[in-house]
Amino acid sequence: MDKNHRDVMKRIRDLTAQNIAVEKMFVQSTYLNKQGHSQPMYYMNRDGFTLLVVGFTGKKALNFKLKYIEAFNSMENQIRNYGGFQIPNNMSEALQLAANQAKEMEEMRPKALFAEAVQTSKTDILVGQLAKILKQNGIDIGANRLFNWLRENGYLIKQQGMNFNTPTQKAMDLKLFRIKENTIVHSDGHTTINKTPKVTGIGQVFFVNKFLKDDKPVFG
Template structure:
């Protein structure tokens, strides 16, 4: 369980081989699931990259590398307590690897003393800049306080992401975290979001003047969800800047 997530091309990834081993699946079935997903939706292809590995029989066989989003989509259907425990361990591993990459510049290797000194200075500066966010993440992950989506938007603004509550709701719907179909479940968490413990639902019973009652469902972002979305928006922003 120590190498669930590794760094490849300056990105935190896991492999289809590791997923199969961890979740007790046949590797060929995991590969089939990935290929079915990418065939149905070409937009998913940037989440999975084809690679190879050497089998025990010294044969070169195909495997896939996947980023956090690819992993999330792949394992969303894996059920059971044991599967949930593994999913949470993967989330922790992705967070740890991504923080390490951000803080230490992707494990750059200096070629001489001058580069080593410059790298050390850059890392010290980056660690100092990241300190408020790191403290925020540590505090939130251990907190039992759930917050409203509007409050999450304020936290994102504090972290340099220009987004308001309405735009955040829209983004959460468009990216599959909240239900977008109009109806009684509109704006409530999807099964994927609930499986990863990103939200909890607060229910309030409303008694109307004519005596009938309705139940109002409000999505609240968990501590895990707060760290997940802040990291995701920061990662997307950094990728846009680098691009």
């Protein structure tokens, strides 16, 4: 903060003299200066540092205060958006609150596991693999139904032919799939190319949001 050591020491002494609770935030000690003389100093915890800086002026002190206000506002917004803290008034309310919280955590657990699995995935996966992960996390769907949903919603081509079940241009533009091509040599010598759609990391996150939001997809 570019403050003179002597001024900082005086500020700390003034703070500790004003309120006994502040004394716990600062511990007086000594250090040896360049001349080898013992000089007073203070150790402080985070609360003590915050209390000390709030009283300072200058550009660096102002930046600290602005960040402190930003953090406080962020906390307030989180409480407002996701619900404040409930304080039970008696044992009955405490037990009911604990039961409600346990139920909410259990309901959220499949979504949390699924989101974590997708977030940590670093490889492309087959559509059937995505269906299995969804099934394990409470989405009632198999590979065939997932393929059908992807076709009906414009992510895979549904017209019969050589491009059947390959990604649509929309899906490719969104980088939801990659196409794996395999060359197959038939007994008569001719070759064909087999195209397999694989869900990218971006695609996995995209479809996670589709399947886990409140208005879940409806399967035919």
